[in-house]
Amino acid sequence: MATTETIEQVKERIEEVDPTEALEELKGDGVALIDTREPYEHLEAHIDGAELVRPADVVDRIEEVVPDHSQRVLLYCASGNRSARAADELRELGYENAASVRGGIKAWEAEGLPVVMAEGMTPEQRNRYSRHTLLPEVGVEGQLKLLNAKVLLLGAGGLGAPSALYLAAAGIGTIGLVDDDEVDESNLQRQVIHNTERIGQPKTESARKTIEALNPDVEVIEHRVRLDASNIIDIISDYDVIVDGADNFPTRYLLNDASVRLRKPVVSASILAFDGQISTFIPFEGPCYRCLYPTPPPPELAPSCGAAGVLGVMAGVMGLLQANEVIKLVAEIGEPLVGRLLLYDSLGTHFTELKVRRDPECPICGPNAEEIPESEMGKFPDYELFCAA
Numbered sequence: 001m002a003t004t005e006t007i008e009q010v011k012e013r014i015e016e017v018d019p020t021e022a023l024e025e026l027k028g029d030g031v032a033l034i035d036t037r038e039p040y041e042h043l044e045a046h047i048d049g050a051e052l053v054r055p056a057d058v059v060d061r062i063e064e065v066v067p068d069h070s071q072r073v074l075l076y077c078a079s080g081n082r083s084a085r086a087a088d089e090l091r092e093l094g095y096e097n098a099a100s101v102r103g104g105i106k107a108w109e110a111e112g113l114p115v116v117m118a119e120g121m122t123p124e125q126r127n128r129y130s131r132h133t134l135l136p137e138v139g140v141e142g143q144l145k146l147l148n149a150k151v152l153l154l155g156a157g158g159l160g161a162p163s164a165l166y167l168a169a170a171g172i173g174t175i176g177l178v179d180d181d182e183v184d185e186s187n188l189q190r191q192v193i194h195n196t197e198r199i200g201q202p203k204t205e206s207a208r209k210t211i212e213a214l215n216p217d218v219e220v221i222e223h224r225v226r227l228d229a230s231n232i233i234d235i236i237s238d239y240d241v242i243v244d245g246a247d248n249f250p251t252r253y254l255l256n257d258a259s260v261r262l263r264k265p266v267v268s269a270s271i272l273a274f275d276g277q278i279s280t281f282i283p284f285e286g287p288c289y290r291c292l293y294p295t296p297p298p299p300e301l302a303p304s305c306g307a308a309g310v311l312g313v314m315a316g317v318m319g320l321l322q323a324n325e326v327i328k329l330v331a332e333i334g335e336p337l338v339g340r341l342l343l344y345d346s347l348g349t350h351f352t353e354l355k356v357r358r359d360p361e362c363p364i365c366g367p368n369a370e371e372i373p374e375s376e377m378g379k380f381p382d383y384e385l386f387c388a389a
């Protein structure tokens with residue numbers, strides 16, 4: 001085996017046919033069509049009637065798929081290189097009539113010839129999300145999960161702005177935005193989903209305009225309200241995952257209690273000055289926010305809305321880590337940040353990970369936590385006192 005050969009040398013030994021010639025041949029009888037790519041590529045789009053035989057399996061499987069060595073065999077891959085090598089392997093195995101489709105399925109599609117596409121995605125979507133679907137871990141299946149997902153962002157501010165931008169670009173099909181604030185000039189140092197012209201506009205409206213311009217696949221639902229015990233259950237129950245970018249502790253506790261009741265995963269982050277932290281809370285699989293912080297800090301230590309300084313980039317870093325967690329949860333890939341608190345110190349550029357365990361005494365997710373009947377759902381203690389400071 002000459003492993004140092006170039007693909008051009010291999011191609012000199014084999015027969016290549018143009019896509020239109022291949023199509024003509026396939027209209028006749030007795031032609032075997034082999035797709036020599038990976039399963040995720042085949043799923044995305046393939047030529048009708050093709051049998052998938054992965055490049056690594058060609059030598060072992062071809063006898064089973066095409067027992068007759070004199071049969072006509074057409075092979076294709078993405079651009080015609082893998083199929084050329086496969087045709088050469090068939091030649092060595094004694095197949096007399098194997099050919100590779102020149103330029104592969106890319107050339108085939110460029111000529112406007114028909115392919116069988118994955119269901120549920122338009123040609124525009126296949127193009128838009130091709131860098132996702134090329135990842136075997138995501139694939140068409142994962143992208144469809146993203147397109148069907150509903151993600152709620154609590155806050156269209158520092159964390160919500162970068163997070164919403166990337167989740168929209170990633171093709172999250174429904175993005176809900178909870179914010180009752182308006183765009184202020186002092187927001188623009190970090191809230192990159194807004195811009196100077198939008199000063200004074202509601203943040204949810206400004207964010208919606210940016211998202212719609214970025215990706216028409218995304219439906220934006222504006223919740224121009226302040227979350228409280230009376231509306232939280234109603235608002236979060238429609239969503240699959242919640243991104244917590246709240247700027248105050250009362251809202252975080254309220255969200256925690258409601259999300260544990262409804263068993264909704266929450267990706268929570270916070271930023272202050274040059275430091276950020278993030279964790280993913282999946283109810284009853286890992287700790288909840290109250291397991292981590294059984295009591296809120298006293299008001300004088302709780303950095304409340306607006307007053308504290310923060311490096312703008314910190315919002316981007318932590319917001320994007322949140323978006324990354326959301327995509328993993330939705331596509332069901334990787335390892336979620338459950339039971340782990342990730343700390344980021346931007347001045348030193350250090351990431352530190354702390355283990356967080358479920359608190360057996362937790363009044364919300366602990367084994368002795370009192371069951372709240374359906375009729376009581378949404379009734380939470382009033383935490384507004386904390387925010388008063």
Ligand SMILES: [Zn+2]
Pocket residue numbers: 287288289290291292358359362363364365366
């Ligand atoms: Zn808990």
